[in-house]
Amino acid sequence: MKVDIVLSDRQRREVEYRRQHARSRSQIAYRPVGVDIISSRARRPWNPYWSMYDRVLAAGIAGRRILVPGCGFGEDAIRLGLLGAEVYGFDISPEAIDIALTRAYRARCCIDLRVMAAEALDYPTGFFDGVVLVDILHHVDIAAAMAEIARVLVPRGLIIGNEIYTHSAAQRIRDSAPVTRLAYPLMRRWIYGLTAPDITDDEKIDEQEFDLVLKEISQPSVEYFGMMEGRLYPTRLTWPTRIDKLFMTAASGFAAKLASRVVFTGGIG
Secondary structure (H helix, E strand, O other), rough: OOOOOOOOHHHHHHHHHHHHHHHHHHHHHHOOOOOHHHHOOOOOOOOOHHHHHHHHHHOOOOOEEEEEEEEOOOOOHHHHHHOOOOOOOOOOOHHHHHHHHHHHHOOOOOOOEEOOOOOEOOOOOOOOEEEEEEEOOOHHOHHHHHHHHHEEEEEEEEEEEEEEEEOEEEEEEEEHHHHHHHHHHHHHHHHHHHOOOOOOOOOOOOOOHHHHHHOOEEEEEEEEEOOOEEOOOOOOOOHHHHHHHHHHHHHHHHHHHHOOOEEEEEEEE
């Protein structure tokens, strides 16, 4: 598939990274998409991804037209389609879209998937009932992308998101010499194993960037996760994550300064 769009330097970096990632993960095209997160009665409210899907399930998206920006290999677009939504998705990587199309076909799920940049959407104004944002905002120009999302949604259209996040104060600690030179190299194998973390140089949004998102949302509901998860221990450990979430809930107003993930819902406009 051909990308017929003008790309910024950041977008070119993203396309190249996603192209290499898609080539190394091409076998994913033939792996079925897991559906436990939309079908299991046993929920995991301490997990931000499951928490986001709790909000999706509560919203009742069946029969509604839903947009999935930065759909990647199609997992979320397919799950939303299986929930009965009319799903549209896009990604800046043609290779990712090719894989997502194969997975959607194998799942017998009819989804409109296109190559597109979030800052210039090729959809009519007021076309969608809702949008689901999963780890996409830290890859885009947030102000421009949110303006486009607001344009293509109906008034008070639904927005549900799950985004990697760091407060600027916490990031300064993360970027300090003792952490980058000593602590992080020691913790990296424990947290990620032998596999390199799937991140780019443009990862994470901070509180100022998240404010750009909140400016477009009416009556936002925001929940923060992960003071220690993914920083001091791997996400695969369930009980520490439960304790972490209890601590984040108790932290209340301080949670935004401690979190590594944010889940949010609201209406656009």
